Amino acid sequence: MPTTPAINVSRLTKRYGQVLAVDDISFQVQAGELVGFLGPNGAGKSTTMRILTTFLPASSGYAWVAGFDVMYQSMEVRERIGYLPESVPLYPEMRVSEYLGYRARLKGVPRAGRVARLDDLMALCRIKEVRTRLLGTLSKGYRQRVGLADAMLADPPVLILDEPTTGLDPIQIGQTLETIRGLAGRHTVLLSTHILPEVERVCERVVIINKGRIRFDDTLRSIAGREPVLQVEVRGPGEQVGAFLRDQPEVAAITANPAGEGLTAFEVRTRDRRDLREALAARLASKGWGVRRLDLKRHSLEEVYTDVVLRQEEAAAREPEAISVA
Ligand SMILES: Nc1ncnc2c1ncn2[C@@H]1O[C@H](COP(=O)(O)OP(=O)(O)OP(=O)(O)O)[C@@H](O)[C@H]1O
Numbered sequence: 001m002p003t004t005p006a007i008n009v010s011r012l013t014k015r016y017g018q019v020l021a022v023d024d025i026s027f028q029v030q031a032g033e034l035v036g037f038l039g040p041n042g043a044g045k046s047t048t049m050r051i052l053t054t055f056l057p058a059s060s061g062y063a064w065v066a067g068f069d070v071m072y073q074s075m076e077v078r079e080r081i082g083y084l085p086e087s088v089p090l091y092p093e094m095r096v097s098e099y100l101g102y103r104a105r106l107k108g109v110p111r112a113g114r115v116a117r118l119d120d121l122m123a124l125c126r127i128k129e130v131r132t133r134l135l136g137t138l139s140k141g142y143r144q145r146v147g148l149a150d151a152m153l154a155d156p157p158v159l160i161l162d163e164p165t166t167g168l169d170p171i172q173i174g175q176t177l178e179t180i181r182g183l184a185g186r187h188t189v190l191l192s193t194h195i196l197p198e199v200e201r202v203c204e205r206v207v208i209i210n211k212g213r214i215r216f217d218d219t220l221r222s223i224a225g226r227e228p229v230l231q232v233e234v235r236g237p238g239e240q241v242g243a244f245l246r247d248q249p250e251v252a253a254i255t256a257n258p259a260g261e262g263l264t265a266f267e268v269r270t271r272d273r274r275d276l277r278e279a280l281a282a283r284l285a286s287k288g289w290g291v292r293r294l295d296l297k298r299h300s301l302e303e304v305y306t307d308v309v310l311r312q313e314e315a316a317a318r319e320p321e322a323i324s325v326a
């Protein structure tokens with residue numbers, strides 16, 4: 001039986017006046033998944049998250065969290081999500097434990113277990129040492145940690161974390177990521193960040209948004225499992241070299257581009273993940289062709305991200321030119 005996705009976004013659009021912040025996006029997060037939501041500044045991540053958490057109405061489209069419509073069933077949605085906003089709104093004159101106690105009451109955490117729950121969470125988010133401090137006097141990293149504790153208070157099935165590690169020191173980043181990773185499985189987590197290694201460390205899947213549109217949605221396992229590409233620059237007769245490369249039993253496909261001065265740049269895709277560099281270098285040398293460059297390009301999240309974001313920037317940069325030509 002198909003299960004309901006924990007987060008289901010369908011053709012969601014948000015305009016702020018003239019600004020099209022989110023442009024007809026659709027994606028799903030299955031229950032128990034931990035998904036990284038990536039994109040450059042201004043891409044639309046926080047806007048999407050605010051809509052999912054019912055703090056902002058969409059201009060059009062739909063979103064469901066835990067099976068409830070964010071627009072029409074906002075109370076049901078709020079009961080099932082924990083949200084760490086981009087900037088944590090805290091009451092400066094309240095003490096940490098007082099604030100979390102107040103939030104726990106607000107979120108309906110049962111009275112009986114409330115004290116124990118607060119204690120556990122303050123330990124988990126490493127804020128016990130500041131429990132009596134006024135929120136207004138906390139450093140940024142501690143505010144962030146209180147925000148995370150708040151998001152987790154009612155043990156919600158879905159957590160929406162907008163840049164949860166921003167402002168944390170390196171050790172806290174590591175510990176917070178561990179905490180977040182520990183939530184996966186039992187909880188569904190959508191988290192935004194700009195730090196790609198963080199995503200590689202904790203997330204199973206990434207969704208990349210750029211200029212309000214989803215540009216990529218796949219698992220990290222599938223990125224890492226893509227066949228590596230060999231980048232080869234050879235001095236020699238381009239067509240012959242190309243035919244020779246294509247004939248190699250391990251080679252699945254090649255592309256060729258003249259690189260000037262008698263050089264041709266090839267991208268060689270192999271049939272499996274073996275590193276063919278040395279074998280190819282030897283075979284090309286035995287034909288008397290010089291190898292000027294031979295790199296193995298494995299697919300990393302950074303490569304995918306750069307490709308997704310820059311390719312679009314370049315396309316956008318070309319656009320005005322096209323208009324002026326027309
Ligand atoms: N309240 C608002 N009024 C007008 N425009 C807004 C408002 N909030 C966001 N925007 C615009 O919407 C777009 C998306 O912003 P959003 O905050 O969702 O991006 P983001 O992906 O979270 O970026 P960052 O990585 O910088 O946090 C941006 O162009 C932003 O300037």
Ligand SMILES: [Mg+2]
Pocket residue numbers: 045046047086162
């Ligand atoms: Mg943001």
